[in-house]
Each structure stands twice: as structure tokens, then as C-alpha cells.
Amino acid sequence: MALKLVSRSQWGARAYLTPNGATPYSQARRGVKLHYLGTPYSDRPHEQCAAYIRQLQAQHMDGNGWSDIGYSFAVCTHGYVYEGRGLKRRNSANGNTALNEQDYAVLLLVGSTGLTKPTDDQLHGARDAIEYCRKEGPAGDWLGGHRDGFATACPGDAVYAWVKAGAPRPAAQQQEDPMAGLTKKDIFDAVWKTDALAAPKDAADIKTNPNWQPQSILRDVQARVRSLTVTVAAQSAAINTLAAKVGSGVDTKTVVQAVEKAIKDAVIKVDIDITQNQES
Ligand SMILES: [Zn+2]
Ligand SMILES: [Zn+2]
Known part of the structure; x- marks a missing residue:
């Protein structure tokens, strides 16, 4: 000081x-x-x-x-x-x-x-x-x-x-710090540990699963994004297949309708997954 x-x-x-x-x-x-x-x-x-x-x-x-x-x-x-x-x-x-x-x-x-x-x-x-x-x-x-x-x-x-008593400096104020006493490794593990328990799915689950960690949420979000990516990729493949048939006897209007439906389905699928993500 x-x-x-x-x-x-x-x-x-x-x-x-x-x-x-x-x-x-x-x-x-x-x-x-x-x-x-x-x-x-x-x-x-x-x-x-x-x-x-x-x-x-x-x-x-x-x-x-x-x-x-x-x-x-x-x-x-x-x-x-x-x-x-x-x-x-x-x-x-x-x-x-x-x-x-x-x-x-x-x-x-x-x-x-x-x-x-x-x-x-x-x-x-x-x-x-x-x-x-x-x-x-x-x-x-x-x-x-x-x-x-x-x-x-x-x-x-x-x-x-x-x-x-020798005029000692006062001890630092004891803060109500939840991070007090944690090492950098403790904090790193708390956030990034890969064997974390699953995040609670709802309010009731928090009571039965009190030991979940932030990493659990990251892992769950990552899994959902991966699932969405797979869904969109599958629909893109279907669209590509239909598009390849243009000029080989398939009606252009049918192809356009199929593409529009696939896009609509993909959007609905994304919407549902995002909603679920917010609820959990
Ligand atoms: Zn003063
Ligand atoms: Zn005096």
C-alpha cells in the first residue's frame, strides 16, 4: 500500500x-x-x-x-x-x-x-x-x-x-468469493472437464442431478448442433438428387415443389430443435 x-x-x-x-x-x-x-x-x-x-x-x-x-x-x-x-x-x-x-x-x-x-x-x-x-x-x-x-x-x-502488537497491517477483508481457494486447474477442470455429468433436463432434474457442470451444457448444445447439421445435410442430398433428374424426364415444376418442401421441412426441424434447446 x-x-x-x-x-x-x-x-x-x-x-x-x-x-x-x-x-x-x-x-x-x-x-x-x-x-x-x-x-x-x-x-x-x-x-x-x-x-x-x-x-x-x-x-x-x-x-x-x-x-x-x-x-x-x-x-x-x-x-x-x-x-x-x-x-x-x-x-x-x-x-x-x-x-x-x-x-x-x-x-x-x-x-x-x-x-x-x-x-x-x-x-x-x-x-x-x-x-x-x-x-x-x-x-x-x-x-x-x-x-x-x-x-x-x-x-x-x-x-x-x-x-x-507491532502495528500489523489489517488482514485483507474476507470476501464472500465462491472462487476463493480454487486453483487455475480447478477452474479449468470445472469448465472444460470432458467427463462431466449431463446437464439437468428440467427444474426437477436439477434436484436429482446437482453435480452437473458448465461443460455439460456445452456438450449438449454441441450434440444438438451436430444433429441439425446431419438433418440439413440429408435434406440437401435429397434436393441434389431431385435436381440431377431435371432434364431426364422429370417435370421441372415437381422438382421446384420438392425443393421448396425440403427447405420448409428443414426450417421447421431447426425451429423445433431450437425450441427444445431453450426448454431444457
Ligand atoms: Zn480522510
Ligand atoms: Zn497523545
């Missing part, structure tokens, strides 16, 4: 205050600490996520008096990763300067009430953010929550359990 990074300009961030907002990390990061909002939160359309991040930044700057949004990154429920202070500038979310120096701070947009469990997309996004911090920060392998080494409930029990 590719990182869906939303840059500061993309979410409409205000400029951070200097000099504090520009303070770089003075040491390598041990790892990544996760956070939650700690307030009620309800999920919302992704179109509203950028505005929510702008509001968080305003709270941190205008309410807390910080120089910027406190987090390094923030992850919405749709899996997008918003750039806060980013990879190079020291965050201000982990509780004190030493803790801010120690680990990156990644927020998940989940609340203490309302939406409290991260979505699968969000867990993928958080995992993407962690890997981004490790690769580009760089950050070490350590993972934890705001509550590690600081008295807070953050990041909530759901996020904390996930991050302490």
Missing part, C-alpha cells in the same frame, strides 16, 4: 512560527509514538478531513500557544497521512522536550468517545506513516503510545493494543 501523503500546502496549513516551530531534531529518533484525539470524534467524509486538521493546528497554535500543529503526522480514517511537523522538525506532542526528541508523534483521528476504533484504511495509513518515518527520518524500530513514559490515556486502548 502506497503512502497517501498530504503535504502542508495540500491541506492548507498555516505557516509555523519561528524560531520554535523550526527546531530540528538534535538526535536520531528511537521510534514512533501514536496518539489519539482524546475528545469525542465522529467519522466524516474525507472532503472534511483537511478542515479538521486545520482546526487542530489552530487549537495548538491559538489555544495552546504552540508554534505549529504538535504532531509529526496525522492519519485520517480514510488512510491519508497529513504532514504536521514532518520528518525533520521536532514535534511537540509527546509531553516534554526529551520525549519529543525521542520519538516521532503520529496522530490517528479517533476519539475517546464516538469513533474510538481505527478503521482498516487508517491502520494501513498509520503503518505507512511508521514505515515512512523509519525509512526517511530515520527512526528506529521502537513503537508505542503517548502513555509510554507519560501520564495520559492517549492513544486509547484500541490504538495502543495495535501499536504494541
Whole structure:
């Protein structure tokens, strides 16, 4: 899953205050600490996520008096990763300067009430953010929550359990897929196996013959086409025989009538066979 990074300009961030907002990390990061909002939160359309991040930044700057949004990154429920202070500038979310120096701070947009469990997309996004911090920060392998080494409930029990389990990607959704678990050979055999049972002839037959396969229908249709071909060929032969007699004493009108009747019979025969085919 590719990182869906939303840059500061993309979410409409205000400029951070200097000099504090520009303070770089003075040491390598041990790892990544996760956070939650700690307030009620309800999920919302992704179109509203950028505005929510702008509001968080305003709270941190205008309410807390910080120089910027406190987090390094923030992850919405749709899996997008918003750039806060980013990879190079020291965050201000982990509780004190030493803790801010120690680990990156990644927020998940989940609340203490309302939406409290991260979505699968969000867990993928958080995992993407962690890997981004490790690769580009760089950050070490350590993972934890705001509550590690600081008295807070953050990041909530759901996020904390996930991050302490190593921040695994969610398992792929179990689809109700009837083809799941079938190999290519299974599918090939199901369609093309030549020793398939006959297709059911009617609704009642489906109950007594539940194991028929698609190949059965193909085989039945093929048999019907072959039978029609034979019938038409026989009638063509009869017409040819009559036609050969023209000029050897047979009345032309009789020949024409015989040909017309043979064609009519052939058409009726085709019609009947097609009808039968549809009924079975
Ligand atoms: Zn926190
Ligand atoms: Zn979103």
C-alpha cells in the first residue's frame, strides 16, 4: 500500500512560527509514538478531513500557544497521512522536550468517545506513516503510545493494543468469493472437464442431478448442433438428387415443389430443435 501523503500546502496549513516551530531534531529518533484525539470524534467524509486538521493546528497554535500543529503526522480514517511537523522538525506532542526528541508523534483521528476504533484504511495509513518515518527520518524500530513514559490515556486502548502488537497491517477483508481457494486447474477442470455429468433436463432434474457442470451444457448444445447439421445435410442430398433428374424426364415444376418442401421441412426441424434447446 502506497503512502497517501498530504503535504502542508495540500491541506492548507498555516505557516509555523519561528524560531520554535523550526527546531530540528538534535538526535536520531528511537521510534514512533501514536496518539489519539482524546475528545469525542465522529467519522466524516474525507472532503472534511483537511478542515479538521486545520482546526487542530489552530487549537495548538491559538489555544495552546504552540508554534505549529504538535504532531509529526496525522492519519485520517480514510488512510491519508497529513504532514504536521514532518520528518525533520521536532514535534511537540509527546509531553516534554526529551520525549519529543525521542520519538516521532503520529496522530490517528479517533476519539475517546464516538469513533474510538481505527478503521482498516487508517491502520494501513498509520503503518505507512511508521514505515515512512523509519525509512526517511530515520527512526528506529521502537513503537508505542503517548502513555509510554507519560501520564495520559492517549492513544486509547484500541490504538495502543495495535501499536504494541507491532502495528500489523489489517488482514485483507474476507470476501464472500465462491472462487476463493480454487486453483487455475480447478477452474479449468470445472469448465472444460470432458467427463462431466449431463446437464439437468428440467427444474426437477436439477434436484436429482446437482453435480452437473458448465461443460455439460456445452456438450449438449454441441450434440444438438451436430444433429441439425446431419438433418440439413440429408435434406440437401435429397434436393441434389431431385435436381440431377431435371432434364431426364422429370417435370421441372415437381422438382421446384420438392425443393421448396425440403427447405420448409428443414426450417421447421431447426425451429423445433431450437425450441427444445431453450426448454431444457
Ligand atoms: Zn497523545
Ligand atoms: Zn480522510
